[in-house]
Amino acid sequence: MAEKPKSVVLPVVVAAVFAGLGRMVLQKIKADRAAKQNRVAGPVDEKTRQWISDVVRTPRQ
Template sequence: MAEKSKSVLIPVVAAAVFAGLGRMVLQKIKADRAARSSNVAAPLDDKTRAWISEVVRTPRQ
């Protein structure tokens, strides 16, 4: 019987994929924490709400 070749490619690719996913998760967590600590989404006044509604409802040409 022939010996099975021990391919290194599949484990290396799998490690790269998991490392990339882990990095994306960490970036998402950091972004969520930064967004939570800064009050970017402040309450809107009536004039701004009316303007946003008008822009959203107006059909584009």
């Protein structure tokens, strides 16, 4: 009997998925470091903090 040929598609798809996930993680780490160094999210005054709290807590209709 002849050997059944093994599919190459599944390992290639798995490798592509892991490569994509790894790239996303690296981009997230780089973005977090850049935001930390540039202080993108600076201190928030009390009025803005209260407005954010109200927006988040208010149920949507």
